[in-house]
Amino acid sequence: MIFYPNIFILLYRTHVNYKSKVKEVERVFLEEEIKSLIEKNFTNERLSLVKDIFLFSCFTGLAYFDVKNLTKSNINIGIDGDGWIFTHRQKTESASKIPILPVTQMILDKYSNHPHCVNKDKKLPIFSNQKMNAYLKEIADLCDINKELTFHISRHTFATNVTLNNGVPIESISKILGHKNLKKTQHYAKILDRKVSEDMMLIRYKYINEFLDSKNINK
Known part of the structure; x- marks a missing residue:
């Protein structure tokens, strides 16, 4: 049997130096679209129900199976004296405690009977x-x-547009979403950082143009 030590050394070094590249998943969420969704009235009962359930998740952060498993026993009075949802995420079995917002309560009342x-x-x-x-x-x-x-997408919308974008601390969002560590929630902050950068870019171009115009005027 013939051995080729140089080949084995090369393969070993390649394996040691190899770093897997994990592509970050793009988290899509609704921004101004959520307003048009709220204002849209459907005469079709099926679509109206789907819209309501989707909005319910947008304002609670609950995933599909957590919404499906929600029972009357999950609704109780929270520390502030208002209604809260107390549940455990089916995916991670971690506790999730969510204050009920007005739009959330309206949807619950609509389907109570x-x-x-x-x-x-x-x-x-x-x-x-x-x-x-x-x-x-x-x-x-x-x-x-x-x-x-x-x-x-409704869960992503809750984490970004509904809470983080309105100044809710990331620690509170992480607890509501039932994340076991803060690192998972921080992905949403990165999304908003990118949006801030894009928004500021518009302002940057605006002032650059104004500066150039003023220089032309002063010539």
Whole structure:
């Protein structure tokens, strides 16, 4: 048998020096689109329900299965004397405590007497995840939303546009979302940093142009 030591050394060095490149997942979320979604009225009962459930997740941060499993026992009075949602995330089994916002309460009240909620002891009626995503694509077309609308986007929307963008500390957001460590929540802060950079770029160009105009005037 013939050995080629140089080849083995080369392969070893290649393996040691190799660094895997993990592509960061782009987290899409709604910004001004959420306003148009709230204001859109659907005569179709199916689409109206899907819109409401999606908005419920946008203002609670709950994932699909957490919304589906929500029962009356999950709603209780919080430390501030107002209604809160007390639940455990199905994905991580971590506790999640969420103050109920006015829009959230309106949706809960709207479906409190729905046959599915009464018979199944559920807080909200909800289609399968597959159907929800199919109907959300239909809603996106009707609302002129150019982003790929999926149910999971609602969770990203809560973390960024609803909370972080309105000054809620990242530690509080992490606790509401049921993240086991802050590092996972910090991805949303990076998204907003990028948006800040883009927004400031517009201002930068504006003042550059004004500066150039003023120089031309003073010539």
